[in-house]
Amino acid sequence: xxxxxxxxxxxxxxxxxxxxxxxxxxxxxxxxxxxxxxxxxxxxxxxxxxxxxxxxxxxxxxxxxxxxxxxxxxxxxxxxxxxxxxxxxxxxxxxxxxxxxxxxxxxxxxxxxxxxxxxxxxxxxxxxxxxxxxxxxxxxxxxxxxxxxxxxxxxxxxxxxxxxxxxxxxxxxxxxxxxxxxxxxxxxxxxxxxxxxxxxxxxxxxxxxxxxxxxxxxxxxxxxxxxxxxxxxxxxxxxxxxxxxxxxxxxxxxxxxxxxxxxxxxxxxxxxxxxxxxxxxxxxxxxxxxxxxxxxxxxxxxxxxxxxxxxxxxxxxxx
Amino acid sequence: xxxxxxxxxxxxxxxxxxxxxxxxxxxxxxxxxxxxxxxxxxxxxxxxxxxxxxxxxxxxxxxxxxxxxxxxxxxxxxxxxxxxxxxxxxxxxxxxxxxxxxxxxxxxxxxxxxxxxxxxxxxxxxxxxxxxxxxxxxxxxxxxxxxxxxxxxxxxxxxxxxxxxxxxxxxxxxxxxxxxxxxxxxxxxxxxxxxxxxxxxxxxxxxxxxxxxxxxxxxxxxxxxxxxxxxxxxxxxxxxxxxxxxxxxxxxxxxxxxxxxxxxxxxxxxxxxxxxxxxxxxxxxxxx
Numbered sequence: 052x053x054x055x056x057x058x059x060x061x062x063x064x065x066x067x068x069x070x071x072x073x074x075x076x077x078x079x080x081x082x083x084x085x086x087x088x089x090x091x092x093x094x095x096x097x098x099x100x101x102x103x104x105x106x107x108x109x110x111x112x113x114x115x116x117x118x119x120x121x122x123x124x125x126x127x128x129x130x131x132x133x134x135x136x137x138x139x140x141x142x143x144x145x146x147x148x149x150x151x152x153x154x155x156x157x158x159x160x161x162x163x164x165x166x167x168x169x170x171x172x173x174x175x176x177x178x179x180x181x182x183x184x185x186x187x188x189x190x191x192x193x194x195x196x197x198x199x200x201x202x203x204x205x206x207x208x209x210x211x212x213x214x215x216x217x218x219x220x221x222x223x224x225x226x227x228x229x230x231x232x233x234x235x236x237x238x239x240x241x242x243x244x245x246x247x248x249x250x251x252x253x254x255x256x257x258x259x260x261x262x263x264x265x266x267x268x269x270x271x272x273x274x275x276x277x278x279x280x281x282x283x284x285x286x287x288x289x290x291x292x293x294x295x296x297x298x299x300x301x302x303x304x305x306x307x308x309x310x311x312x313x314x315x316x317x318x319x320x321x322x323x324x325x326x327x328x329x330x331x332x333x334x335x336x337x338x339x340x341x342x343x344x345x346x347x348x349x350x351x352x353x354x355x356x357x358x359x360x361x362x363x364x365x366x367x368x369x370x
Numbered sequence: 371x372x373x374x375x376x377x378x379x380x381x382x383x384x385x386x387x388x389x390x391x392x393x394x395x396x397x398x399x400x401x402x403x404x405x406x407x408x409x410x411x412x413x414x415x416x417x418x419x420x421x422x423x424x425x426x427x428x429x430x431x432x433x434x435x436x437x438x439x440x441x442x443x444x445x446x447x448x449x450x451x452x453x454x455x456x457x458x459x460x461x462x463x464x465x466x467x468x469x470x471x472x473x474x475x476x477x478x479x480x481x482x483x484x485x486x487x488x489x490x491x492x493x494x495x496x497x498x499x500x501x502x503x504x505x506x507x508x509x510x511x512x513x514x515x516x517x518x519x520x521x522x523x524x525x526x527x528x529x530x531x532x533x534x535x536x537x538x539x540x541x542x543x544x545x546x547x548x549x550x551x552x553x554x555x556x557x558x559x560x561x562x563x564x565x566x567x568x569x570x571x572x573x574x575x576x577x578x579x580x581x582x583x584x585x586x587x588x589x590x591x592x593x594x595x596x597x598x599x600x601x602x603x604x605x606x607x608x609x610x611x612x613x614x615x616x617x618x619x620x621x622x623x624x625x626x627x628x629x630x631x632x633x634x635x636x637x638x639x640x641x642x643x644x645x646x647x648x649x650x651x652x653x654x655x656x657x658x
Contacts, residue, residue, distance in 0.1 A: 103463055105470070153646055157405050157462045161596050162645050165638040168593055172638075176631040291589045295470055302467060332585075333482030339475025346468040347457060 064215050068208050075328070077207045081279065083313075083320045084211075084218040085272055090300035090312025091221040092269035097298065098306035099225075099234060100261040101241025102152075103160045106167030107269055107297050109147070110140040112174060112288035114270025115277035119187045120180065128193050133217075133274035140270025141263040143170075148259040155244070164291065171289035186284025210279050217275060218313070221268050225309045228264070237261055238307075269297075292335065299342045305352030314354045376505050377622040383511045385618020386518040387573055391591065392598035392610035393522060394569030397529075400542035400605035401562040402458055404465045408473040410592030412442065412567050415476070416574020417583050418484065424491050431491050431579050432513055439521075439572045446567025450560045458559070473588065480585035489583040496579060514576035521572055522611065525565065529607065538562055542605060597641040603651020612652070616640075 068077060089111060096102050114136035121127040121135055151162040174181050181187065192204045202209045228234045236257040239247040248254050277283045296319075304315020319338055327334040349356045395409045416438050423434035449472075457468045499506040529535035540548040541558045549555050581587070598617050602609025617637050625633040644652060 103466065150642065150646065154649070157466050158645060158649065160463070160466055161405070161600065162642060164593060164596065165641050165645075169635050169638050169642075172632060172635040291593070292474070292586070295474055298467065298470065299474070330482060332485050333478040333480075335474050336478035336482060339471045339473070339478060342471030343453070343468055343475065346460075346464055346471065350460070350464065 061219065064219065068211050074207060077211055079321060079324050081207060081211050081214055082324055083316045084214040085275060085279070086296070086300055086316040086320045087218045087313045088214070088221045088272035088275070089269055089297045090304060090316055091218075091225055092265045092267075092272060093297040094301040094306060094308075094312050095225065095228065095265040095268065096261050097301055098308075098311070099228065099241065100237040100258055102258060102261070103156075103298070104163040105160050105291070105294050105298065106147075106163030106165075106170075107265075108289050108291065108293040109163075109167040109170040110144060110266040110269035111273035111276065111293060111297075112170065112283075112285070113143050113266075114140045114273030115283045115288045116174060116181060116187070116273075117270070118274035119189065119277045119283050122189065122193075123187060128195075129274070129278045130195070130213075133271055133278065136274035136277075137267040137270035140273070141267040144263045144266035145259060148262040149255075152255055152258050152262075164294075167289065167291070167294060171285055174289055175285045181285070184285060186282060186287070189281045192278065192281070210275075214275055214279075217271055221271075222309060222313065224264070224268065229309060233257060233260060241307075296335070296338060299338045301352075302350075303338075303341050303345045303352055305354030305356075305358070308352070308354045308358065311352050311354040314357075315352065318353065372504060373626055377626045378619065379505050379507060380511075381619035381622035382615060383507070383515045383618070384622065385615035386515045386522075387577055387614070388594060388598050388617050389611040389614025390518045390522050390569055390573040390576070391595050392602070392614045393525065393607055394566040394573070395595050396599045396602070396605055396607060396610040397538065397542070397562055398566040399599065400607075401538060401545075402454075402465075402559050403462055404454065404458065404469065404563075405462065405596075406566065407466060407469040407592060408476060408588075409566070409570050409595055410588030410590070411473050411476040411480075412445075412570035412588075413574040413577065413591050414480065414583075414585060414588040415445075416442065416571035417578040417581070417587065418480065418574075418585075419571065420575040420578035421489060421491055421583055431493070431575065432510075432517065435517065435572055435575045438575050439568045442571030443564040443568035445571075446564035447560055449567065450563035454563065455556070455559075473592070477586050477588055484585060486584055486586070491579045491583075493579055508580065510579035514580065517576055518573065521569070525569065526607065534558075534561065538565075594637060597637045600641055601644055601652055606651060609651050616652070 067080060071077060071080065092110070093104065093107050096104055117136035117139040118129055118132040121132040122129050127135065147166050151159055151166060154162050175184055195202045236247070236252050239252060240254050240257060244254055273288060276288065280287070300315040300319055301312050302315070303319060304313065305311030319341065322337045323334045326337065345352060351359065391409070391413055395406060398404050398406050419438040419441070420431035420434050423429040423437065424431045453472065454465070454468070457465050493510060496508070496510045499508045500512060501507070529539055537548065537553045537558050538561070540551065540553060541555055545555055594617065598613035599610050601616055602611070602613030620636050620640060621633050624636040628636060
């Protein structure tokens with residue numbers, strides 16, 4: 052049953068741009084998938100490991116800047132650069148994890164907020180590398196041919212397939228994580244860190260691994276973001292509100308579920324982007340509203356609730 | 371020497387306002403264990419309140435504090451009663467996420483209504499700074515400093531000398547024992563949240579003539595708030611006052627002696643160091 056759903060979903064993902072041709076909707080699908088990736092990244096740490104971070108924009112931003120700088124300064128094609136950007140993010144995450152994981156619960160959350168602000172200020176002021184508040188801009192992407200046909204970067208379709216691939220990969224990572232030994236460790240840490248420690252789990256190592264994995268996925272999402280917009284500046288990729296958006300997508304969609312972040316992204320990003328076409332400012336107003344509603348009435352999120360309602364019948368307990 | 375005195379003076383002036391915001395955040399944490407992510411947005415609302423009082427009613431922005439502090443108090447009561455009360459028992463992380471939602475909601479509603487354009491309040495008496503003994507003191511900041519001391523001292527007096535204030539401190543120290551002594555913890559929580567919001571709005575009014583106004587200003591203010599209250603120890607009122615002054619001084623001295631672009635980072639670095647090595651705060655009065 053589940054395999055059927057997965058195959059159907061992949062087919063739908065593959066043919067979606069053939070059916071939907073309106074540029075706004077293609078853009079919408081790209082944004083939904085990109086935020087799925089970012090929500091997945093946050094869910095690995097905030098959901099599975101239960102470590103609430105308010106600083107994930109740091110990893111998104113480092114990934115975005117790395118991809119951009121590697122392309123501009125070293126001429127490394129973004130299609131490797133996106134992955135390298137993710138790796139740089141994961142690398143940055145190691146010292147951050149070792150510092151912040153000495154703290155627990157809300158204190159951890161506050162410390163990640165502080166770290167992200169420090170990273171933002173570094174990006175803002177390290178002008179020789181980041182070009183400061185002006186940001187970095189690329190005008191052309193390197194030509195790529197697929198089956199003899201050069202890809203048209205002016206159309207959005209190639210971006211759609213790239214982010215669809217990344218999103219499928221990110222969801223696959225969560226799926227595997229949930230079934231791995233590390234995933235089990237993380238759940239134990241989330242439930243009761245002292246007991247997890249007592250039964251011999253190296254909780255620092257497990258949490259740092261989760262953070263690095265989470266940062267990698269966020270960094271890859273950031274690299275894509277930079278290439279899609281062809282532009283990065285500190286406010287665009289390091290702002291606190293980006294971190295908060297990631298949190299909300301994961302929580303509203305359903306924490307500790309594989310496809311929760313996708314559901315959250317479909318719901319919130321569609322609302323946000325539609326709102327943006329009608330009003331100039333304030334497109335995140337519904338994010339805040341639904342976050343409050345979700346915490347109050349269904350802390351398990353949309354997908355968590357759906358799974359509870361239909362779970363026993365269709366057998367998707369682990370989905 | 372003059373530079374040193376100058377940066378100490380401006381550090382203390384800004385620090386007094388930081389302290390006022392921090393005290394609001396810390397009493398709420400002390401009583402209810404809520405880390406209020408929306409605190410900065412309450413400051414933002416106070417700033418816009420002062421702006422509109424000035425723009426539409428030709429009211430002096432500082433005078434409008436008599437309007438917005440009671441309004442903030444009532445708003446706080448309302449927020450606690452209808453939004454937060456049911457969330458508080460769900461734990462610190464849930465309230466953190468919930469108030470983050472509230473923060474984003476308020477900030478974006480403000481963006482929708484007032485747009486993201488920067489605004490300033492132009493006061494005729496604010497053009498030339500005072501120059502006692504060659505030290506430049508901007509007049510709006512000096513007035514704000516005086517009023518911030520007045521309000522913070524008033525709150526301190528309230529907490530120390532009134533029955534309700536004692537009940538607030540008792541609840542903050544030990545909610546269960548307080549409840550056993552006949553204190554209505556629910557009522558005290560509501561009043562405390564009202565006070566916290568009132569302080570935030572009041573600080574916003576006082577800051578408005580000295581800062582640029584834009585709806586997401588709360589984002590950066592709330593981050594600074596956390597630095598302040600963690601410095602002083604979460605839940606400790608004298609700690610928050612000290613923390614506010616320390617942050618103000620660290621920023622102004624840092625701008626002169628370390629580097630201007632990184633002056634905002636200094637606060638965060640101190641914050642991380644304190645969280646790691648003195649989680650109960652520099653004065654040791656907080657709860658970790």
